Amino acid sequence: MFKKCITPVFVLVCLGISLSSTVRAQSIGRQYSLGFYKSTSDSNGYHSSQRDYSIEPTFDLPKGDTTRKQSWLYRKLFREHLLEVKGDDFNFYGSILPDLIVGHSGDNGTVWVNTRGFVIGGTIGKNLTFRSEFYENQAKMPAYLDAYGRENRIVPGQGEWKAFKGDKFDYAYASALINYKAGKHFDFQLGYDKNFIGDGYRSMLLSDAAFNYPFLKIIANVGKVQYTTMWAQFIDMQYPKASYDNGYRKKWGVFNYLDWNISKKISVGLFEAVIWQDSDSTGKRGFDASYLNPIVFLRPVEFSVGSPDNAILGLNAKYAISNNSTFYGQFILDEFKLDQITGGKGWWGNKYGGQFGFRSNDLFKVKNLNFLTEVNAARPYTYSQRSTLNNYGHYNQPLAHPMGANFVEWVNIADFRYKRIFLRGQVTIAKYGLDTAGVNYGKDINKSYFTRTVDYGNHIGQGLKTNFLYVQGTAAYLLNPKYNLRLEASVTARKESNNSWDKKELIFQFGLRSAFRQLYYDL
Numbered sequence: 157m158f159k160k161c162i163t164p165v166f167v168l169v170c171l172g173i174s175l176s177s178t179v180r181a182q183s184i185g186r187q188y189s190l191g192f193y194k195s196t197s198d199s200n201g202y203h204s205s206q207r208d209y210s211i212e213p214t215f216d217l218p219k220g221d222t223t224r225k226q227s228w229l230y231r232k233l234f235r236e237h238l239l240e241v242k243g244d245d246f247n248f249y250g251s252i253l254p255d256l257i258v259g260h261s262g263d264n265g266t267v268w269v270n271t272r273g274f275v276i277g278g279t280i281g282k283n284l285t286f287r288s289e290f291y292e293n294q295a296k297m298p299a300y301l302d303a304y305g306r307e308n309r310i311v312p313g314q315g316e317w318k319a320f321k322g323d324k325f326d327y328a329y330a331s332a333l334i335n336y337k338a339g340k341h342f343d344f345q346l347g348y349d350k351n352f353i354g355d356g357y358r359s360m361l362l363s364d365a366a367f368n369y370p371f372l373k374i375i376a377n378v379g380k381v382q383y384t385t386m387w388a389q390f391i392d393m394q395y396p397k398a399s400y401d402n403g404y405r406k407k408w409g410v411f412n413y414l415d416w417n418i419s420k421k422i423s424v425g426l427f428e429a430v431i432w433q434d435s436d437s438t439g440k441r442g443f444d445a446s447y448l449n450p451i452v453f454l455r456p457v458e459f460s461v462g463s464p465d466n467a468i469l470g471l472n473a474k475y476a477i478s479n480n481s482t483f484y485g486q487f488i489l490d491e492f493k494l495d496q497i498t499g500g501k502g503w504w505g506n507k508y509g510g511q512f513g514f515r516s517n518d519l520f521k522v523k524n525l526n527f528l529t530e531v532n533a534a535r536p537y538t539y540s541q542r543s544t545l546n547n548y549g550h551y552n553q554p555l556a557h558p559m560g561a562n563f564v565e566w567v568n569i570a571d572f573r574y575k576r577i578f579l580r581g582q583v584t585i586a587k588y589g590l591d592t593a594g595v596n597y598g599k600d601i602n603k604s605y606f607t608r609t610v611d612y613g614n615h616i617g618q619g620l621k622t623n624f625l626y627v628q629g630t631a632a633y634l635l636n637p638k639y640n641l642r643l644e645a646s647v648t649a650r651k652e653s654n655n656s657w658d659k660k661e662l663i664f665q666f667g668l669r670s671a672f673r674q675l676y677y678d679l
Contacts, residue, residue, distance in 0.1 A: 188674070189578070207351070210335035237250060250275065253272075256271065256669075262660070266296070270293065288330075294320050305317060313364075313675050332347060334347065350368055356486075356515070358557050360534065373385070382416075384415075392549075394602055407433050408433075429548070465546060469488075481514070481515070484512075485511055512531050513531065514530070527570045531565065534616075536618060540601040540604070554601050564616055592619055595619070620656060629647050642670070644667055648665075649662050
C-alpha cells in the first residue's frame, strides 16, 4: 500500500486570535463571493490556491458612494466598523455580528436561526495582525440539517450542539488567528480556525467545511515558490470521551504544500498530509517529534519508527487562460497498488479522487459577474482508515470534501453584485452510494475500511445508488461592506432519492445577516 512521503511538523497548543488587513487581490479565506479571487499568477508572491485567512474581507463600494458629509450614525451603519481606533503604529476595530433568520421548511414548519456574534481585530506595527470572532447560536433547522445534526451530533462546520427547548439546537462558534510577518519571506500563523487549499469551491486536499481546529502554520515565499507547513490537532468524536478532564480523543496532523507559479498562466502545487493518533494500544503517544522538521521527507522517517500513520498525497494545478478565467484541478492519492490499478478489478485499496473545474470573474466583461463550474469525485473508502483515530476527518466531518467518498458531484455557482445588490445562484448534482443492510460501501469515512465486505469490484456509486439535487437562489442588499451586514432572502430546493426513499424539501428564508463565514449546507 502507498505510505507517506514528505512532511514536517511542530507542536501546537493554541488558542489564537484571527486576523485582518485590507482586501488586496487575494484569495480570501472567508469567501462569501466568488469575486474574492485572482486568476493569474505573477511574480509578486500571489498564490491563489492558498486562501489567506490573514486578510480581512470587505466589499469595495463603487466610486461616488462616499462617506463625506455623512453623520456618525450613517457611517457606523453603512460604511464602518462599530468601533475603529487608529494610532501611529496600530489600529483596532470591532463590530457586532447578527445572523437573524426566519423561514419555512416544507418538512419542518417554521425554521429560524438566532445568532449573536462579534468580531475584533487589528494590527500592531507593520507586521502583526490579529482577528477573533465569537458566535452564540440557537436554531431550529430544516429537516435535512436537523437529521444530519442528530446523526452526527454536530451542526455542519460549527461543532457540537446541545438540546434547546426540545427539538432545537444550541451551539457556539469561535475562531481566532494571529499572523506575524517576519521580513519579506516568512509568515507565522497561530490559530483556531479553518484552512483551504485549492482554486475551486470544494477542495479534495484540505477544505474549510469541518469545524475549527488549533494549528501552527509557517509560510515561506521565495521568488515564485510558496512553501507552507502546518501542524494541527483534531478531535475524534466517534470514541467515548477519555474522561471528564481530557474530553474527546485527539489526533494530530502535519501538512506540507509547495506551490510554484511556473509562469503567469500556470501554477502547480504539491501536497502532503499525515494524520496520527494521540494514543494507541501502548499508551499516550502525543505529538511525535519525528515530524518536527518542516522540510523532512516523511517516508524515511515513518519507516524508521515503524509508524502506522495515515499519509495522503495530492496535486493542485491551475491554467489561467486570461486575467479573469482559469481552468483548475486536483488529484488526491490515499493508497494504491500499481498492479491493482492496471488490473482493472476494482480493488478496494485503490483510494483516490479528483477535481476539474473552470471559474471566471467579470464574465463577459461584466464587472462583478462571476461563475464557477466543477466536478469532484472520490472512490469508495478514500480518506478512511483502520479507525477514526487516524482517518482524514475532524469533529465527525471530513477534512476534504463534505460528502466523504464514493461520490461524483457537479457544482455550478454564479454570483453578481451591482452597487449594494448581491445575487447568487447554485445548482449541485451528485450521485453516491449509501450503506445499506449494515454493509460499508465506502462513503462514510468514519467507518473502518476493515468493515468492507468485498475486496474487488468496487466502484463509485456502489451500494444504495442515490441521486442528489441542490438548488439555491439568494438575493441580498448590502448594508455595511466592512463586515458584510446585509438583508438577505433565499429559496432552497433539495432532493435526495433512491430505491428506498424520495426526500424533497423546499425552504424559504429571510433575515439580517453579517460576517464572511463560509458554511456548507449543500450536503
